[in-house]
Amino acid sequence: MADATQNRRKDTQLRAAVERVLGNIHKTGNKIELYQQILKELCSLSLSAFGFVLETRIAREGQLELSCVEYYFADTAKSNNLSASACQNITINSDTRSLFTALNNSQPIRLDQNALRNLDRLNQLWPTLHQVLLIPLQADTGNIRAICLANSEEPLHVDFARRVWPLVTVCNSISRILDNKNRHTMDEKRLLLDKDSWRDSFSQLELLAPLGIVTVNDTLEVMRINPAAEQLFGLKSGQVVKQSIAKLIPERFKNEHQTYTFTPSAYNRTPDAAISAVGQKANGELIPLEITTLRFREYGQSRMLLMMRDSSDLHHAQAKQRMELQRFRALADLAPMGILQTNREWHTEYANDRWLSVTGSAERDIQGLDWGKAIYHEDGERILTQLHDSLIRGKEFHGDCRIESAKEGIKWVQLHARPLHDGKGNADGFLATLIDNSYYHDTEKKLRQMAERDDLTGLANRLLFMDRLEHALTRLKRHGSLALLALDLDGFKNVNDSLGHDAGDQLLVEVSRRLTGCVRQEDTVSRVGGDEFIILLEDLKDASAAASIAEKILLALEKPMQMGLQEVFTSTSIGICFAVAGHKSSAKTLLKQADMALYRAKDAGRNNYQYYSPDLEHESRRRLELGNSLHHALTRAEFEMFYQLQADVQTGEVKGFEALLRWQHPLRGLLPPTEFIPLLEETGLIVTVTRWILHTSLHHLKHWIESGLVPEDAVMAVNISPYQFKDPLTLPSIKGALRDAELKGSNLVVEITETALMQDNNQTLECLSEIRKLGVAIALDDFGTGYSSLSYLKKYPIDKIKIDRSFVEDVLSDKEDAAITQAVLALAKSLQMDVVAEGVSSVGILSKLKEWGCEYYQGYLLNQPLGKTAIEQLLSERRQVDQVFPVVPLEVSAKSTDAN
Known part of the structure; x- marks a missing residue:
């Protein structure tokens, strides 16, 4: 709407300029005066500070000679000290291509910097030229003349030259009239002042004008048409003179032209407003026309001059403009982003549907400055400040912020904006785009969370x-x-x-x-x-x-x-x-x-x-050194087997041994298992070492049986680490150790801890079941110290329970330990399991165990852990004196019972 209003205003100004030039035709004595009028009107229409008429002639091959014919300053004060005589002729080469081409092709053009530098040489008193639009005039006596408009307040484009072509055409027509008059009379001024001569001049103007000119009377009968109108409608003057204008411009309804088309009062149309109508050629073809009317008197009669031009190009241009606008709106609505345009006060001028959708707003919600209310309050001040700082410097703005939508709550968006400028380069609002970035922001947040x-x-x-x-x-x-x-x-x-x-x-x-x-x-x-x-x-x-x-x-x-x-x-x-x-x-x-x-x-x-504390670091280094040494201990034969006897509580007869590993460290001496067993498990060496323990201890047992030191049914109890159940070679190792020692499965007891039962239930159960099939007994070691579960005793093939020494050694003084020990014995009896009590260090403890029905025991009362040789010596000494190991006499048992 604003563009249409502005175009109508410019058209009105142009018609007024044409009428002023035509109205002064009788006063125009020569071309200098004509050029002054034309320059004045064109400078006014284009807001140019300076204009001049340039004449060119070919000086010699490949060169042009330029001179200034006339010039005009919008500010007349600046022209007081200037005259055309101050302008000098200059010669330029044809490499000033824009000027050379434009003048030779009679085409309007904006001059390049090369041409401007040449024109600056015409007059040293002129201001520096910039933004010059050159509009060629008709050739004059073989030379080419052109109007130059310079230093406009607004950008000048070639489109301006096309818009003012009616005024330029009038200039050319009057110029030709002046030339004709100069050829026929020496007294040009007197001729122009004479009425008849003026009428003749006007006829010449009609004859030479490129516009179609039709003169009608009060009843809209055609009085005459000029050659341009004949060409426009494709007919001769005699075919329409004395006929209604409706022959050229058909009416849509009766008396349309009389009551509306050419009536200024209709619809409050101003007298100088252009009329849009549809003409009809002689062949029936319809053409759009733009008509400017001018009322005048001729021979005392009222006449109307209709100046017409084919507006097909204009209609096409307007249709194209409408299509482009429609295309822009369609693209804006189809674009996957919100689009907002503001004026210089940042008030909303346009927002597409996507902007309204993303912000959850209606059109009424974004009027004026209200578009900013959609920005989340915690981000608003920051974003608007950054936006203002960027745009005021003429830079684009990019930022992420949150939008608070009434429908969808808070969402993340990307906001981009770039400044807009008017024809003078001043800030004229901005164009902004808005992209819903919630998905990408949430995805980035999730990725960051996944990473962190x-x-x-x-x-x-x-x-x-x-x-x-x-x-x-x-x-x-x-x-x-x-x-x-x-x-x-x-x-x-x-x-x-x-x-x-x-x-x-x-x-x-x-x-x-x-x-x-x-x-x-x-x-x-x-x-x-x-x-x-x-x-x-x-x-x-x-x-x-x-x-x-x-x-x-x-x-x-x-x-x-x-x-x-x-x-x-x-x-x-x-x-x-x-x-x-x-x-x-x-x-x-x-x-x-x-x-x-x-x-x-x-x-x-x-x-x-x-x-x-620093001693922890020392301990850590010590563990590291031990771990390194363990890798060589087996190959260097640094491991040694110690044994502790297991005897029958009732008879004192030796029933077997528990195999205990010791490490004879070359620097630290004999190390107990608590020093290195955890390291063996951490390093995985426990699997290999356990195989060695099985083979070594079973060979020792075989030797003692053959020596008569123990009976043939004596057993060797070997502790198996939880890691062994994950080793597929555990079962073959046990079979191989029994085979190599030529012992039965019943000569071996595999001791496991409660922790081993919790490592992998299915794998452990399968391995224990296969071991049990060999005739090997399974003993649950240190019962009661771990995460005990009675379901383990039912689920796994357990033959024996070993009561931990922490309960046994205080049964005489601690009622709770005594109760626990009794409970374990009762449980084992109900499950038909044997019990081995560890840590028996006194006859009193042994007496209690006998009283409670415990089957086997081991501890310092029998022996401290001893090496192979010491065990053999101990067994030999007992055999020589035919002595069994400690057994509790009945009287001692009775006394102990009475004491408790």
């Missing part, structure tokens, strides 16, 4: 934890202190194996929730392994703060956790280390120290916390 967060618990993973630890250590260089708490769950594998991985996952999620509840919001809780967690505590006042949190964690995890219909109890071991400002620490070192403290907490019985 544990999938199961949502806690920080190792990557994020290490990043935060590194940043914390960087800040620590200046001030403060921090602590690391390394944790893992006690007995988690038992839960995982017995209740399944789903239950294990539930347990980890609940533990994570409780850990998070024990720390501050600024602390970092991370899961770095299966059941391993690390907590980073920053800005600690003192070490007691870390201890306080560790105690909260221990208490929090002591509470039972509901896994479906079953309650699960767990605990944790915690290792703590510190880093303080001023002491160089690395993330790797701190993690190592926290792990050392964690191992100390486990060794201390679990469900506690321990601090890192």
